[in-house]
Amino acid sequence: xxxxxxxRDPSRVNQLIKCIQTEAAPIAERLGRPIQIMEVCGGHTxxxxxxxxxxxLPSSIELIHGPGCPVCVLPTTAIDQAVSLAESSxxxxxxxxxxxxxxxxxxxxxxxxxxxxxxxxxxxxxDALKLAKHHPNKTIIFFAIGFDTTIPSTACTLQMAAQQxxxxxxxxxxxxxxxxxxxxxxxxxxIQLDGFLGPGHVSMVIGAKAYASIADKYHKPLVxxxxxxxxxxxxxxxxxxxxxxxQHSIQNAYSRVVLEEGNKAAQQxxNDVFISxxxxxxxxxxxxxxxxxxxxxKYQQHDAVQLLNSQHVAENNTDPxxxxxxxxxxxxxxxxxxxxxxCTPHHPQSGLMVxxxxxxxxxxxxxxxxxxxxxx
Amino acid sequence: MCLGIPAKIxxxxxxxxxxxxxxxxxxxxxxxxxxxxxQGNSFDDLIGQWVLLHVGFAMAVIDQDEALRTLALLASxxx
Ligand code: SF4
Numbered sequence: 001x002x003x004x005x006x007x008r009d010p011s012r013v014n015q016l017i018k019c020i021q022t023e024a025a026p027i028a029e030r031l032g033r034p035i036q037i038m039e040v041c042g043g044h045t046x047x048x049x050x051x052x053x054x055x056x057l058p059s060s061i062e063l064i065h066g067p068g069c070p071v072c073v074l075p076t077t078a079i080d081q082a083v084s085l086a087e088s089s090x091x092x093x094x095x096x097x098x099x100x101x102x103x104x105x106x107x108x109x110x111x112x113x114x115x116x117x118x119x120x121x122x123x124x125x126x127d128a129l130k131l132a133k134h135h136p137n138k139t140i141i142f143f144a145i146g147f148d149t150t151i152p153s154t155a156c157t158l159q160m161a162a163q164q165x166x167x168x169x170x171x172x173x174x175x176x177x178x179x180x181x182x183x184x185x186x187x188x189x190x191i192q193l194d195g196f197l198g199p200g201h202v203s204m205v206i207g208a209k210a211y212a213s214i215a216d217k218y219h220k221p222l223v224x225x226x227x228x229x230x231x232x233x234x235x236x237x238x239x240x241x242x243x244x245x246x247q248h249s250i251q252n253a254y255s256r257v258v259l260e261e262g263n264k265a266a267q268q269x270x271n272d273v274f275i276s277x278x279x280x281x282x283x284x285x286x287x288x289x290x291x292x293x294x295x296x297x298k299y300q301q302h303d304a305v306q307l308l309n310s311q312h313v314a315e316n317n318t319d320p321x322x323x324x325x326x327x328x329x330x331x332x333x334x335x336x337x338x339x340x341x342x343c344t345p346h347h348p349q350s351g352l353m354v355x356x357x358x359x360x361x362x363x364x365x366x367x368x369x370x371x372x373x374x375x376x
Numbered sequence: 377m378c379l380g381i382p383a384k385i386x387x388x389x390x391x392x393x394x395x396x397x398x399x400x401x402x403x404x405x406x407x408x409x410x411x412x413x414x415q416g417n418s419f420d421d422l423i424g425q426w427v428l429l430h431v432g433f434a435m436a437v438i439d440q441d442e443a444l445r446t447l448a449l450l451a452s453x454x455x
Contacts, residue, residue, distance in 0.1 A: 003443045004382065012450055019453055043378050070377045096431070098377055124432025126408060149378040152411055153433045160393075201378040204428065204436040227380075234450060256442040257380075257428055263435060265414030357377060 007228035016233035028060035041199035042069030042357025049362040064329035071355035073282040079104030086117035094128035095143040125157040132169040152266035155273040172304035180291035198224035207262025226254040284327035333363040380428040
């Protein structure tokens with residue numbers, strides 16, 4: 001039993017909404033505007049739009065969709081590198097399904113596949129290791145994307161490849177860490193934020209204590225939340241309680257999964273394989289200091305960077321300006337002039353419209369469910 | 377991408393590679409549990425536990441007592 005149903009219980013949902021309403025109204029009055037809470041994680045964006053939580057909340061609280069969808073912030077360069085590697089007849093590119101439809105500067109991976117490039121979709125990086133064993137004459141390149149939640153699985157798989165001397169397995173690393181983008185957003189001060197809904201599954205890896213500086217240095221509350229409606233509303237309630245008392249601390253409303261320390265074995269595995277704290281480019285956000293990772297020299301024979309030549313590195317980003325505004329929370333997806341017109345899930349302009357966790361795709365799906373024009 | 381699926385550990389299929397058979401909604405599959413065993417959970421203790429699965433790896437044990445504690449806390453709310 002995981003009590004999942006209890007965390008979806010409509011009566012608990014209604015009661016929490018009432019509690020939030022009571023607590024939030026005086027704060028909004030004091031501020032002279034709605035409370036602005038950023039949900040950082042794309043999984044939360046999806047859950048919030050999909051379950052209609054954003055429609056149930058009182059107007060005194062507004063949710064800002066953050067940049068926490070790895071597919072949405074994947075830079076064009078990453079797609080271009082993956083496409084080029086997949087085009088070589090010596091390689092098989094192994095990728096999660098999520099990034100396949102993200103536009104590159106020439107092709108998406110799906111287009112490249114239709115043109116004959118060797119691309120295999122997988123569920124786990126371990127499948128890439130199996131592919132390597134089955135195809136000893138090809139180099140299998142795992143296109144490693146995702147936040148802290150996913151990084152340990154790549155690290156473990158790479159360690160296994162090294163232990164088992166699987167020399168035809170390499171990793172094209174485009175992993176990024178989530179915590180540095182929060183401090184970057186706070187430093188840039190482009191939007192007014194009163195607090196954060198903390199990402200549940202990133203936190204199970206990095207631990208609640210990883211967010212200390214959000215409270216200590218930036219004086220913002222952050223509450224870690226699970227993904228069921230009751231989880232999200234419980235965290236929002238704790239956030240408004242903190243705002244009401246003019247406090248700012250890190251709280252964990254997903255304690256059944258997230259430990260204060262996170263998963264230490266996962267952190268060790270990441271440290272063994274990667275150098276972290278490298279500046280990395282995010283689509284729509286430019287350089288995010290300290291958010292990137294690279295494979296340590298001791299594992300360089302498993303690093304796909306060695307196979308790239310300089311022509312793969314040219315940055316050529318053609319995203320509409322609106323995508324950046326949506327990624328940083330300053331534009332709601334359905335207010336983008338291209339939304340549902342030049343840009344649909346079948347003809348996406350960026351990852352935001354591709355991934356189910358992308359704010360634009362989430363709004364598009366809920367638009368299709370409800371009558372057009374009812375979103376506010 | 378950061379999706380986590382609750383799954384129950386049914387049995388350990390290979391201790392050396394830390395592979396377990398897990399079940400979600402009646403579907404059985406293999407998962408790597410090395411990140412839980414390295415965290416100090418013994419294989420025997422893990423059997424029967426609910427874990428959070430992400431891209432084939434069990435990343436966290438779902439703590440039933442904590443789940444019940446959270447629900448009890450919510451039950452005491454008035455609004
Ligand atoms: S609707 Fe399309 S063009 Fe507009 S912000 Fe979203 S992804 Fe970009």
